[in-house]
Amino acid sequence: xxxxxxxxxxxxxxxxxxxxxxxxxxxxxxxxxxxxxxxxxxxxxxxxxxxxxxxxxxxxxxxxxxxxxxxxxxxxxxxxxxxxxxxxxxxxxxxxxxxxxxxxxxxxxxxxxxxxxxxxxxxxxxxxxxxxxxxxxxxxxxxxxxxxxxxxxxxxxxxxxxxxxxxxxxxxxxxxxxxxxxxxxxxxxxxxxxxxxxxxxxxxxxxxxxxxxxxxxxxxxxxxxxxxxxxxxxxxxxxxxxxxxxxxxxxxxxxxxxxxxxxxxxxxxxxxxxxxxxxxxxxxxxxxxxxxxxxxxxxxxxxxxxxxxxxxxxxxxxxxxxxxxxxxxxxxxxxxxxxxxxxxxxxxxxxxxxxxxxxxxxxxxxxxxxxxxxxxxxxxxxxxxxxxxxxxxxxxxxxxxxxxxxxxxxxxxxxxxxxxxxxxxxxxxxxxxxxxxxxxxxxxxxxxxxxxxxxxxxxxxxxxxxxxxxxxxxxxxxxxxxxxxxxxxxxxxxxxxxxxxxxxxxxxxxxxxxxxxxxxxxxxxxxxxxxxxxxxxxxxxxxxxxxxxxxxxxxxxxxxxxxxxxxxxxxxxxxxxxxxxxxxxxxxxxxxxxxxxxxxxxxxxxx
Amino acid sequence: xxxxxxxxxxxxxxxxxxxxxxxxxxxxxxxxxxxxxxxxxxxxxxxxxxxxxxxxxxxxxxxxxxxxxxxxxxxxxxxxxxxxxxxxxxxxxxxxxxxxxxxxxxxxxxxxxxxxxxxxxxxxxxxxxxxxxxxxxxxxxxxxxxxxxxxxxxxxxxxxxxxxxxxxxxxxxxxxxxxxxxxxxxxxxxxxxxxxxxxxxxxxxxxxxxxxxxxxxxxxxxxxxxxxxxxxxxxxxxxxxxxxxxxxxxxxxxxxxxxxxxxxxxxxxxxxxxxxxxxxxxxxxxxxxxxxxx
Numbered sequence: 009x010x011x012x013x014x015x016x017x018x019x020x021x022x023x024x025x026x027x028x029x030x031x032x033x034x035x036x037x038x039x040x041x042x043x044x045x046x047x048x049x050x051x052x053x054x055x056x057x058x059x060x061x062x063x064x065x066x067x068x069x070x071x072x073x074x075x076x077x078x079x080x081x082x083x084x085x086x087x088x089x090x091x092x093x094x095x096x097x098x099x100x101x102x103x104x105x106x107x108x109x110x111x112x113x114x115x116x117x118x119x120x121x122x123x124x125x126x127x128x129x130x131x132x133x134x135x136x137x138x139x140x141x142x143x144x145x146x147x148x149x150x151x152x153x154x155x156x157x158x159x160x161x162x163x164x165x166x167x168x169x170x171x172x173x174x175x176x177x178x179x180x181x182x183x184x185x186x187x188x189x190x191x192x193x194x195x196x197x198x199x200x201x202x203x204x205x206x207x208x209x210x211x212x213x214x215x216x217x218x219x220x221x222x223x224x225x226x227x228x229x230x231x232x233x234x235x236x237x238x239x240x241x242x243x244x245x246x247x248x249x250x251x252x253x254x255x256x257x258x259x260x261x262x263x264x265x266x267x268x269x270x271x272x273x274x275x276x277x278x279x280x281x282x283x284x285x286x287x288x289x290x291x292x293x294x295x296x297x298x299x300x301x302x303x304x305x306x307x308x309x310x311x312x313x314x315x316x317x318x319x320x321x322x323x324x325x326x327x328x329x330x331x332x333x334x335x336x337x338x339x340x341x342x343x344x345x346x347x348x349x350x351x352x353x354x355x356x357x358x359x360x361x362x363x364x365x366x367x368x369x370x371x372x373x374x375x376x377x378x379x380x381x382x383x384x385x386x387x388x389x390x391x392x393x394x395x396x397x398x399x400x401x402x403x404x405x406x407x408x409x410x411x412x413x414x415x416x417x418x419x420x421x422x423x424x425x426x427x428x429x430x431x432x433x434x435x436x437x438x439x440x441x442x443x444x445x446x447x448x449x450x451x452x453x454x455x456x457x458x459x460x461x462x463x464x465x466x467x468x469x470x471x472x473x474x475x476x477x478x479x480x481x482x483x484x485x486x487x488x489x490x491x492x493x494x495x496x497x498x499x500x501x502x503x504x505x506x507x508x509x510x511x512x513x514x515x516x517x518x519x520x521x522x523x524x525x526x527x528x529x530x531x532x533x534x535x536x537x538x539x540x541x542x543x544x545x546x547x548x549x550x551x552x553x554x555x556x557x558x559x560x561x562x563x564x565x566x567x568x569x570x571x572x573x574x575x576x577x578x579x580x581x582x583x584x585x586x587x588x589x590x591x592x593x594x595x596x597x598x599x600x601x602x603x604x605x606x607x608x609x610x611x612x613x614x615x
Numbered sequence: 616x617x618x619x620x621x622x623x624x625x626x627x628x629x630x631x632x633x634x635x636x637x638x639x640x641x642x643x644x645x646x647x648x649x650x651x652x653x654x655x656x657x658x659x660x661x662x663x664x665x666x667x668x669x670x671x672x673x674x675x676x677x678x679x680x681x682x683x684x685x686x687x688x689x690x691x692x693x694x695x696x697x698x699x700x701x702x703x704x705x706x707x708x709x710x711x712x713x714x715x716x717x718x719x720x721x722x723x724x725x726x727x728x729x730x731x732x733x734x735x736x737x738x739x740x741x742x743x744x745x746x747x748x749x750x751x752x753x754x755x756x757x758x759x760x761x762x763x764x765x766x767x768x769x770x771x772x773x774x775x776x777x778x779x780x781x782x783x784x785x786x787x788x789x790x791x792x793x794x795x796x797x798x799x800x801x802x803x804x805x806x807x808x809x810x811x812x813x814x815x816x817x818x819x820x821x822x823x824x825x826x827x828x829x830x831x832x833x834x835x836x837x838x839x840x841x842x843x844x845x846x847x848x849x850x851x852x853x854x855x856x857x858x859x860x861x862x863x864x865x866x867x868x869x870x871x872x873x874x875x876x877x878x879x880x881x882x883x884x885x886x887x888x889x890x891x892x893x894x895x896x897x898x899x900x901x902x903x904x905x906x907x908x909x
Contacts, residue, residue, distance in 0.1 A: 324731050324794075329765050331689050331718035343715035347701065347708075354703040419699030423761065426663045426693035427716040428685055578667065579684045 017112040024090060024120025033504035037082060037128040040512040044074065045135035047516075050144065051523070058235025060148040062140045065230065065238040067156050071164040074132055075221050076200075077519065079169060080193040081402075081511050085504060086125040087173040088180035088189035090117045095184060096417065111268055118177050118264075125173065126166055133161040148239065156243075163245065167253045168221050172196075174260035178267040187357035187406055191364050194402040198368045198395065202375065216248040220256065225249060331428040340429045344437035348411065352441050365399050365449050366456045373460040384466035386540035389477035392457045396450065397485065397533055403446050404489035405510045411438040412497040412506075430591055431575045439494045439568065446486040450478050476543045484557040484564075485533040489514075491564035492532075495571040528552070528613045532560050552613065559609035566602040569595050616642050616800050617662075617769060622671030624657050624824075632657040633668070634824040640802065644795045646811030646818035647804040650902055654824040655804040656696055659773045662802065663693040675769050675800070689718070692767035694758045696774040696804075702747025706738050706757055709746055710764070717765035732760040736790070752783040759787070763794060770794065770801045776810050788814045812894040820901050827901050835897040842900075844876045844883055845890035859883075863899040 028034050048070055049061060059066045091114075094100045103113065137157045143149045172193075180189045204223070207215050215224040230238060330336045352358075369392050378387040415421040415434075424434065454474050461469060497506045520526070521535045531537060534556065542549045572595045583593040617640040624633040632654045649655050660666035662673060664684040673680035680687040700709055710729045719725045733739045736756035741749070746757060755775060762770055772791070776784045791814050795801040803815060811818050812832050820828040828835070843863070848856065850872050853865055860876040860883050867873075875890060876883050877900045890896075 324735060324763060325724070325727050326766065327719050327724040327728050328721060329689070329718040330720050331685075336718055336720065339720050340716055340718075343712055347704065347712050350708070351701060351703060418701065419697055420701065422660075422663065422665055422695040423693065423698050423713070423758070424716070425665055426688060426691055427713060428688040428691075428718060429716040430685070433716070577665075581682060585683070 014109075014112050016106070016108040017116045020108070020113055020116025021120040021123070024117060025124060028121065028124040031504060032502050033085065033508050034124050034128050036505050036508040036512075037085075037125075038131040040508060041074075041078065041128060041132040042135040043512075044078065045070075045132045045139065047519075048073070049136065049139045054148070055144070055146045058148065058239075060150045060235075060239040061143075062136075062150050062153055062156075063148075063239040063241070064156050064160075064243045065241045067136070067160050068164060068225070068243050070136060071133070071160055072221065072223055074129075075165055075168055076223070077515060079165075079172060079221075080196040081190075081515075082128075082508070083125065083169055083172050084176045084186075084189050084193040085507055085511070086121050086128075087118075087176040088186045090121045090177070091181040092184050092186060110271060114181070114264070114267060114271060118174070121177075122170065122173050125169065129165055129169065130161065133157050133165070148235070150239065160243070163249075163253065164222055167256050171220065171256040171259045171263075174263035178263040181267055182270050183357075183360075185357045187355070187410065188360045190402055190406045191357065191361040194399055195364050195368050197398065198372065202371060205375065213248045217252050217255065219252065222249060222252060337430055337433065340433045341437060344429070344433050345440055348437045348441040349444070351414070352411075352445060358445075361403075362449065362452060365396070366452055368399070369395065369453045369456045370460055373457060378466065380466070382541050382544050383468065383470060383473060384461060385468070385470040386473035386477065386544050388457045388461045388466070389454075389474045390481075390540040392453050393477050393481050396453050396482065397535075399449065400446050400482065400486050401489055401514055403449065404442065404486065404493045405507060405514070407445055408438065408442040408490050408493040409497055409503050409506055409510075411442055412494060413503045414438075425577045431572055431577055431579060432591070434577070435494065435498070435572060435575060436568070439490055442490045442494075443486065446490065447483070450482055450486070454478060473540065473544055477540065480543055480553060480557060481534055481538060484561050488532045488560045488564045488567075491567045491571075495567040498571040498574055498576070501576065528556050528559075529610055532563075555609050555612050559606055559613060562602050562605040562609060566599055566606060569599040569602060573599070616640060616676055617645075617802070618672070618674045619658075619662075620672040622658070622661065622673065623669045624654075624661065624666070625669055632824050633661075633671075636671070636821075636824070636826055638819060638826060638829070640800055641817065642796065642798060642800055643816040644791055644801040644803055644814045646815030647802060647821060648806065648808065648811050648818055648898055649804075649821035650806055652823075653806075653821045655806075655821060656773055657824075658821070659695070659771050659802070659804050662769070663691060663695070663771055664688055689765070690768040692762035692764070692770040694755075694762045694770075694772045694775055696777070698758055700746045700749075700754060700757065703745055705743050705745055706733060706749075707742045709757060710760060713761040714764050719765065728764065732763060735763075736760045737786070752779050755779060755783070755787070759790065768799055770799065771804070772801065773804045774806070775803065776805065776807060784810075808893075808895040808898050820898060822902050832894055835894060836892050839877070839892045839897050839900060841889065842877055842879050843890045843892045843896045844878055844887035845873060846876075846884075846886045846888065847871045847873050848886070861900075861903070863896055863903055 052061075052070075053059070054061045054066055059069075094103060134157075137154065140149060140152045176189050176193065179192060180186055183189075200220070204219070207218050210218070212224065216222065219225075225243075230241075233241075331340075372391065372395050373388065376391065378384060378391055380387055415424055458469070458471075458474065493506070493510055496510050497503065500506045500509060517530070517532070518535070521531060526536050528537060534553065537556070538549075538553055542553060573592065580590045580592050583590055583596075589597075617638070619636050619638040619640075622633050622636040623631075625631045636654075636658060647655055647658070657666065661668050662680060664680060664687050668681065671681075675687070675690060678686050678690065704712070707729060710732060711725060714725045714728060719728060730739075733742050736759060738753060738756055738760070741753065746754065749757065759772070759775065762772065776787055779787060788810070791801055791803065803810060805811060815832065817829070817831050818835070819826050819830075830838070847868065848871060850867075853862075853872050853874060856862055856874055856876070860878065862874055863877045864875045865872050875896060876887060877896070878887075882889075
């Protein structure tokens, strides 16, 4: 049969699939999604509530939960940067100089990655399908079935992913900045919940049509029904559900239309004004531009200066070099910190992320009633602390990941690694800058919350509860998340793999916490373990909270020490140099002390 | 100054990049010449402490570059084949950063050093411009400026002139000659023969992870004097010549092909005339030999 599809589109599609086959991240996603299916099967609510694990109802319920928990972040991981990648590695001129139309390029890129994403998501459905063959005591399993899994997977997961994937792809391609996409998907949860509240008053048919994940399907019908009734229920797609899916496909098409128009504008603009960024929104990292002869040594006077300089070479002065000792290490660290900070300051995604965090915080405070317990300030602080945690998790994972891999991607790494700077200078400067960013976001949210409190006239206005809440609850959590993310990037060495594993671990912990597994020893963010009153009124519970924070700070420092030990750049194999302990030996000693600290504080927590 | 003994490196893919390199490099500019894939960059990375060899030793004035990496980095200036810079930093900020990482702690000394380096590489005019806007040549000059920070005893430059225009290349050669002194080794890795013939006092030729030759450019030329022959033939005759003689190079010239042949046994055929040997002839005569000949 003759292939009627455009060959360039097929070529771009195949290249994307092949490229993804060589990456670790898709395989990591497959494992995570399969493990997720096993988790839902073994520890989900089916057994407790008498639901059959392969009933129509439970399959839909399962896909809904899977979509909500994993979809936004993992879709962003796969769909945000396919085009950015081409520009980053510099293959774009080779592609755009071929007779490939933009529509073919964009669709090939999108569907190549979307296909891989759907294959990864299918692992969840296939694992759930395969688990029909097994059962545990008390588990209800109906006769094996195949079609409902495929049908509902396509209807509930694939179509929703298509819309969200198109949004991520469009935003990523137009802004050329993955962090903006990550910021948007993190805010997805807040926006989704806010949207559900907004449409709550509408008739059920409209709530179904306007629900991007079809969460409202049959919610009223299923409420209070017995397990037996639900197990016999068959899910048929009515007109409203189909209208919703058509709407989602329409959203995707609108995204493609915007992308096609804007992307072509951006490319045309790039050829005429290359010194400007290729992005129409001007949010992309600063692009390199061709050097303008009039600016430098190419002009006649400059050339004369060059010739003069060649005739009389300037002597390079002798300088005092100090690379050993605490002072030298500190000076190198400050230098690295300064550069990291400059790079962060030039990071244009913050233009979107910072206002987004403030907006979400303000919306939450405006939409929900704050209980003055023990005071309004404490209530405002605790409410924003909980919602900010997800953003801070995103910042820790993505900004730390980008910082850790920036040197390699910008190809400055060999030059930096050949300098006599100790590993802690390179590693801790990135850690500290990410921490600084998170702290700045906390400060922004504090100001926003305080502003909303003032606006609402909820007196008294006390900064104390804010400081206590953010200082005790958020700050150590941020330290842990950033340290864990930095360590993860060192251990795994592959950015996207580190993202996938970090998101899976974070999501898993969050899920377990929601299920009641929130013991102090494995709850780094203190989720559901504190109330505003604990922090304000003090007492034994506050002491326990403080011990918990020390415990997690010790683990954070331990992770950093391990990251230093496993850092890819090797400096020494030995523990002693000229009779003195080497940096490696000091790091091992510090790690041992931190293990001891964690064990002691852990025992106190258990006791 | 630089001593390399039995250096071996095999990558996880099974590619044997270095098959036991032995080399003694004196002070001055030393050229390491070899075709792409010869193992030059692997050797440079090991010398720059970025890659662990499987076995072997590397030492510069007694400092063990394999086991004392931090000590090695204190005496090292490195310009990799491909490198990037933070595009948002200016030339001055970039050099200041590297100077501090290399231990130039005194602010005034650092400022003087940066000023001199920028002047030395002719970037003073653009010192406050972000390097993201620099041309390839400017970036390369900034790269060499950072390699000169900290009075390095060994400067490793890997394929430094690729992408430079003739004027830039000439300037770069002059700079390398000037910085190499009695106490400094400049190790220039390249596949461009003219780079070596212009600036290097001594050279080595590497192919498939092995050193084929160690010589000075003058001695190399002397070795092939009277062995290089040249003729001009129609293009269709070239394959036949290649089967009969050891052709070391062919070049199109006025719609015909100028063929250079290596022959130790006198004039290969009537049509050939003696040619003045070049370093390129020497290099090509070595790298074009079958491996078993070595």
